[in-house]
Amino acid sequence: MKIVNVVGARPNFMKIAPLMRAYCSEPGIQPLLVHTGQHYDHAMSRLFFEELSIPRPDIDLEVGSGSHAAQTAEVMKRFEPVCLQHRPDLVLVVGDVNSTIACALVAAKLGVRVAHVEAGLRSFDRGMPEEINRILTDAISDLLFVSEPSGEKNLLAEGTDPRRIHLVGNVMIDTLLANLDKARALGTTGQLGLAPKGFALLTLHRPSNVDDRGAFTRLWGAIERIAERMPVVFPCHPRTRARLAEFGLADSIERAGRVRLLEPLGYLEFLCLMSDAGVVLTDSGGIQEETTILRVPCLTMRQNTERPITCELGTNVLVGSDPEAIVAGFTRVAGGDGPAGGPCPLWDGRAAERIVRVLASGA
Ligand code: UD1
Numbered sequence: 001m002k003i004v005n006v007v008g009a010r011p012n013f014m015k016i017a018p019l020m021r022a023y024c025s026e027p028g029i030q031p032l033l034v035h036t037g038q039h040y041d042h043a044m045s046r047l048f049f050e051e052l053s054i055p056r057p058d059i060d061l062e063v064g065s066g067s068h069a070a071q072t073a074e075v076m077k078r079f080e081p082v083c084l085q086h087r088p089d090l091v092l093v094v095g096d097v098n099s100t101i102a103c104a105l106v107a108a109k110l111g112v113r114v115a116h117v118e119a120g121l122r123s124f125d126r127g128m129p130e131e132i133n134r135i136l137t138d139a140i141s142d143l144l145f146v147s148e149p150s151g152e153k154n155l156l157a158e159g160t161d162p163r164r165i166h167l168v169g170n171v172m173i174d175t176l177l178a179n180l181d182k183a184r185a186l187g188t189t190g191q192l193g194l195a196p197k198g199f200a201l202l203t204l205h206r207p208s209n210v211d212d213r214g215a216f217t218r219l220w221g222a223i224e225r226i227a228e229r230m231p232v233v234f235p236c237h238p239r240t241r242a243r244l245a246e247f248g249l250a251d252s253i254e255r256a257g258r259v260r261l262l263e264p265l266g267y268l269e270f271l272c273l274m275s276d277a278g279v280v281l282t283d284s285g286g287i288q289e290e291t292t293i294l295r296v297p298c299l300t301m302r303q304n305t306e307r308p309i310t311c312e313l314g315t316n317v318l319v320g321s322d323p324e325a326i327v328a329g330f331t332r333v334a335g336g337d338g339p340a341g342g343p344c345p346l347w348d349g350r351a352a353e354r355i356v357r358v359l360a361s362g363a
Pocket of ligand 1: 009010011038039040041044045065066071096097098099129130205237238239
């Protein structure tokens with residue numbers, strides 16, 4: 001069985017790593033790896049391949065950045081000949097980025113079966129580009145690998161044939177558990193002069209938070225207030241860095257001195273910092289799951305989450321984008337009043353094995 005596996009953007013890499021490893025124990029599966037090139041900076045792409053020992057991509061489409069339409073279309077144009085040449089039995093896509101829907105759509109129209117890993121997640125907010133990608137990818141996938149019970153519930157509510165749905169757990173957590181010791185051994189926290197539990201770790205990149213001057217400026221006000229009480233470390237996505245400069249917010253960061261602006265970090269360094277953080281402030285999807293497993297308090301600066309299990313069983317609290325709510329959330333968590341969090345079913349480091357078993361069974 002020839003399986004073409006697709007990655008494109010940073011959050012895809014930690015999801016594909018355990019699958020590429022698990023394929024090795026299935027001689028009947030011949031995996032090929034395609035990188036669309038949606039993310040291309042060394043720190044956003046190649047570094048993750050090195051750290052996570054992901055094999056070098058067999059094919060690199062080198063699409064680069066663009067508007068949503070241009071980027072999605074370019075991936076489709078370049079991926080179609082790959083499918084025609086290699087004639088895979090299955091195309092496997094992960095997550096919810098533009099590369100995910102682009103390749104799923106190409107495969108489905110060529111009559112190639114599609115498997116979607118991390119299926120069924122819904123924020124019910126169609127203002128998020130990822131929500132559109134999730135809904136469409138699930139609608140045209142033959143196999144839906146689900147990470148948490150809400151995913152199964154959402155798919156069934158949409159009328160999905162239950163035989164297509166497989167609740168397998170979370171491949172990103174496979175990667176976290178496999179790399180935690182190695183990450184902690186790096187000692188990144190100490191190297192940055194930070195005390196364990198004595199700092200807040202910040203990530204921000206959602207268009208709704210950083211692309212609008214007013215929204216970003218308000219949010220930044222909350223971060224500065226938090227930074228007066230606890231040092232904030234901020235590895236900065238290129239999109240966010242561009243907006244900081246455009247809105248003139250970077251100067252105030254320098255002045256405040258307590259916000260440490262860093263280049264995007266590698267997986268292991270970031271995991272080390274996350275495991276040591278007193279609190280994580282984020283608008284990412286995956287970080288809500290990672291902090292849940294690490295039992296580190298997480299304040300998510302969004303109105304909704306497509307990963308509700310992180311709030312129900314984990315350490316995640318939705319604080320939205322209102323500065324008062326963000327600061328109040330921080331005060332609660334810093335005072336030890338955040339949810340303690342507990343284990344999530346099937347987030348045990350073996351999700352990729354389960355997926356490969358389903359694939360090998362010819363389901
Ligand atoms: C994408 C995903 C988002 C994911 C995020 C993680 C979609 C719709 N969004 O958003 O779900 O959470 O990745 O990072 O697919 N850029 C660089 N270097 C790079 C990549 C991007 O400088 O290697 C800059 C470019 O200016 C680009 C911008 O970042 O225009 C945005 O990149 P893009 O891939 O379009 O979306 P992300 O915001 O990264």
